[in-house]
Structure formats: C-alpha cells, structure tokens
Amino acid sequence: MRQRSRSWRGAGLTIGLVPTMGFFHQGHLSLMDQAIKLSQRVVVSLFVNPTQFGPSEDLDKYPRNEDRDIRLAEERGVHCLFMPRPEDIYTPGHQTWIEVTEVSKGLCGRSRPGHFRGVATIVAKLFNIVEPDMAVFGEKDFQQLQIIRTMVRDLNFPVKIYGHPIVREDDGLAMSSRNTYLSPEERSQALCLNQAVGLARELVLEGCRQRSEIEKKVRDLIASYPLARVDYIFIGDPETLKEPETVPSPALIALAVHIGSTRLIDNGLIP
C-alpha cells in the first residue's frame, strides 16, 4: 500500500483516504465522492478494527459484504480499496496506543471504554501506511471526527481532515451499517433519534438555553418510543465536547439510543 502511495506521490499526485469498516451505504459513497473531488488519487480502507470494539460489542456480527463493497468502490471511481487482514495490522506483541484524553471522555467515550483509543490508534496506523494528503470522515461519528482532528493537531500528522455531513434515509434516519440489524418495528422507532435532534434544535432556536430543560424534553420524547432506551443525550460545545448548563452557541446535540439491542447514534449542529 505504501509503495503504491509513494509512486503516486512521486508522480505529483495528491492522495485522499477514506477509512471505513465496509458494508457501504450512501454515507460511505458520499465520503468517497468528496475525496475524489478533493484529491487526485483516492484510497478507501476497509478494515473492521477489532480494537475499537468492547468485549460485549458486535465485532463478530458486524455486517460484511466484501464482494459488494469492492464493486461499489470500483463503480465510484476509487483508485485503491485497501483491505488488510487483522494479523497484518496488529502483529504479535502490539502494545502502542494513542489516547486523545479530553474529547474522548464524554458521549460515546463514556459508554464504550477503550473505543476511541482503538479508533485513534488504527487511524494513525492507516495515516502512516497510506501517507495521504487528506482524509474524509463522516460527521455522524461527530466525536470521532473531533478526536481525529485533535490527534492530527497534537501529533502534527501531515494530513488535512475533512468532515462530511450526515447522509439520511428519506424519512430522516441517519445511514449506518448497523441499521441492518433493525426489525421493521425497530426501524420505524429508530426515527426517534433524528426527531430528538430536531426537537433540541427547535427548542434552542425558540430561545431555550437551559441544557437540563432541553435534555428532559428530549428524554421524554424518546421515552414515548417503547423500543428505545437512551444511552446518553449530549447538548454542549462542538469543539471541546463540554456541557455547560447554559447552551453555548453554536451547540451540538448528540445522542446514542438503544433500539432493541441495536445501539444507534445521531447528532446535529445548532448554529
């Protein structure tokens, strides 16, 4: 992979990277489109990274369809689909980890201990293998994007980071490989995430600045969906991911909700 990148670099071509865990949906494809717009050669990595899954999480059942992914990436105009094996990425005795301490603390970092350590470490590895000029990440994983931006700044990675807006189904559900786990009934109740984002936005734009008041109303909305169980509701600063009681401007509303046994996330910026 590095040889391929270096031969492109040597020919004066810029390289964009889109790190993914595969099972491509329209969200992934739009990241690829953006990378193709911004750079002359595009590498998509497909690696279901074991170190970002907790022991009780869905690593083993994470959805995969490599043949379809290869076809979709090719059709999209991706120049290289990088599919390393786990044993090539984590050699015996692997013991080096990158921790982005502050912005990893809340939100998904609280519910998924070790998750962002695994994310930061694999992304650093991919940056060092592919040596891209830029990389594109989806804004659905907003905290992940902030962690990557912070890591790149703090460790001086020579990679420009782009965030790409959430791509949604027609009814508003944020695209996610995990949506495939949902039963029809769950699929319909999963709309509560996007509705929660909309409600928080509405309340702030109407003038409400009390975090706890907005959180309570969002919690009540989700409670009206019998299959939904809140993991967290965050309303706070999109940069620092801190949550002062007075809602900052701009603000981020981000949440994780279990729909049946599937954990989904969504978020939105409030200007």
Place this chain on the structure above:
Amino acid sequence: MRQRSRSWRGAGLTIGLVPTMGFFHQGHLSLMDQAIKLSQRVVVSLFVNPTQFGPSEDLDKYPRNEDRDIRLAEERGVHCLFMPRPEDIYTPGHQTWIEVTEVSKGLCGRSRPGHFRGVATIVAKLFNIVEPDMAVFGEKDFQQLQIIRTMVRDLNFPVKIYGHPIVREDDGLAMSSRNTYLSPEERSQALCLNQAVGLARELVLEGCRQRSEIEKKVRDLIASYPLARVDYIFIGDPETLKEPETVPSPALIALAVHIGSTRLIDNGLIP
C-alpha cells in the same frame, strides 16, 4: 521544517533525523556522524521536551548551550538544526499521548512515571514534522530505544530506527549531558555504573545464570561507593525487557544510580 524536508525528498534525497535535547557531547556527535553516513540530508532536533520530565525532575536546570550546539552541529556537517520553541510544539489544549505499554513498565519507566509517554509522543511529533527516512538514537537510553522501535512497528511509522553504541569517557563513564552536574568527588564515584555493568557481564560469562545472585553482587559493589544510591538494577531480556530469574541469552544489564543528587544510567549487552 516540513517544507525543507519535502523539498529534499522531492529532489530524491534521503533524510536522517537525530532527536536530541542539546548540550552536545561526543555521544551526540557520533549519532550525527552515523546519520550523515546513512542518509544524504541530516536534521538534528534540539528540544528539551518538558513532557518527559516529572514535576520533581531537572527540567529547569537541564544544561543548555545553544550557541555552542549550533557551532558543533554546523562543524559536523549537519544540514539542519531544528530548534522549535515549546509553545510551537505543545499548542494550548494538547491532549494526545502515545503509550507503549509493556516495554515502558520496568526500569526507568518505574522510577519516572509518565517519562516514556512524553518521549514516545515527542518522537512521533518529530517524525511527523521532519518526515525522515531514518532516525538514530543512542543505546545509552536502551529502554527508550526499545520503546521507539516498538512504537514504529506498532504504528507503522515509515522510519528506519538505528541504535548507536554508548560513547564513554576514557575512564569508562558513559557520556551524558547530566555528567556536568557532578562534583569532582561524585564524578569519580560515578564510575561505579560502568563497573557494575562489567561485573554483571563477568559473572554471566563465568557461568552464573541466577539473576538475584548477580543483582546482589552488583548491589554490593555499588554500596561500596558512599555517594551512590541504586535506583534499579535490571538483568533480563533486551527485547521484551522482562526479568526471568534465569538470565536469558543474550541478556541486558541496565541500571540507574543516584550519585549525590544526579541520577545516571548505564547498560551493556551480554552476548
């Protein structure tokens, strides 16, 4: 710095990096010589990295002589002396750290908590800023060298790591910027470190394989120097830095000793 490196790279030149904290002695100069032999352009970084010093350590009094260092590097044929300011390296809100867990545990890692986290982090930053093909580190800091090698392997840094043998004064004292702290009496008693390395080597070569027995004899030797106080004596595996009771082959003897208020280290490989 990165622009300079990239223009060299673009011209087809290989780049070597020698990370230092300055106050150059013959040890540093021999690292520069090796880098000059191995690559076409040599960058020496001079940065007294605050994050690798503990709160009670000698950051404020660490010896400095930038004018002399500039002259020595220039005379040696170094192409670039990179001297960033602390505020350029650690921007406000810095929160990203690299931990190399296993090989950081014993030896200096036990006496200096957080030290190797600071070392790994600054070296990763320098790699990302300078983008060298290779880097040279002294073997006096043997554990540091193992940590860097492990980090490079685990994070796929595209940098080849070379270790350079310890350079000693005529009487055997390992060169160190910290030797400048020693009074004449301390300077003479500091020889106990190299003598301890020699004694351990002798005992092993004579057939002794009991770690605790060798350690006791080394400890007794150092105890005969009234100004010396042992921090640690390590006799074990040079790769894993583990210490089985039966001395492995090859073995590393490494130790840290306080001479008065100055902490010195030394080591040697036993084939």
